Amino acid sequence: MHEWSIAEGIIRTLVSYAKERGLRRLIEVEISVGELSMLDVGILEEALRMLSEEEKMLRGAKFTIKTKPVLFRCNICGSKWTLRDMKSSLEKEAQEYLLEDEEGGLDLPLHYMPDLVYAFARCPNCGSRDFEIEQGRELIVEKITSER
């Protein structure tokens, strides 16, 4: 459920962005959610909608959320893979490390800190832990349309 905390961070980021530039209103905000962060986009959207109503400069703003698939690349053997290719081994590696939330749900630690994937993942081809996350790592605000 920490989608709410992220939404709050996004709202504050947008407000300070607008203030720094003297913008009156933000009309559209594009957010890219890396698949690795395992966020529930539905909850995030709802949280953004509710929280943005409380900020004058964000009232009625349109939030567009795109999910970006993860792509890994091994630094040793060069092979590339996706989260799906690795999902079962990841879940197996991390099964002792699931974190409970307030409703008793269980989340992988990556849900909070995507970069912790390095603790649980290895290259499916050669087994190395030395790999890159080429895309789809984290959540970022990619584009803002505003009105002066």
Next chain:
Amino acid sequence: MYLDPRYEMAKLKLGKVKKAILVASGKGGVGKSLIATSLALILKEKGFKVGLLDLDIHGPSTNLILRVRKKPTGDRKGLKPINANGLEYMSLTLLVGEKPLAFRGETKEKLVLSIFAETSWDLLDFLVVDLPPGTGDEVVVTLRLLREKALAVVVTIPSILSLNVVRRLLRLLTDEKILIRCLVENMSYLRYGNSVIELFGRSEAYTLAEEFGIKDVLKLPLNPELEELLRRGESPLLSQEWKRCMSRLADLVTS
């Protein structure tokens, strides 16, 4: 455009933290973790609300001193630190156990940012941060996020090898305008019967403190009792000599 909301999340999460005490050195193995943990424990004994954050991502050890292995739980605000002997406590070992974390700087920078963005500290008088050796991402990101409420306790030992490395960190802290509250010279001497042995010879701590305008130098003994206590899983503060020293350090950082 690339706007990362984690900076604002971190600000929010640190909102109820009044002061951060960064225990740093530049040099490895000089006693940062033992001192950070002991300092947090004694501050708690003195009645303050205290958090302890282990930021030594590759070689955490405060968890071994505190003997904790509970998992934090999540809620709307992020991750709640666990209670460890009355301290609010967070370390990546609570999330990944003994698994190795191997990655480059960019990943590390983001991970440290995530730790600050996701850990929801309660109202704290002091957040003690145990930093790894060096002046890498963990240190840089911490200074970026905590600069307004941080003071530093810098740990060194009397060896010439330590002195030079520690000087680099002191320079960084000075340039970043972080108050260096105290220079701690650990393993400074050893009590043996009635005599005091200076294992590393003459100390340069005062010269170093003067060079950087640091008001206080605190010399700590090498105390074999500490290892015995750690092995038994007991608090380092059970050593009376160490407790007196830590109490003195606590008085310095709270004054």
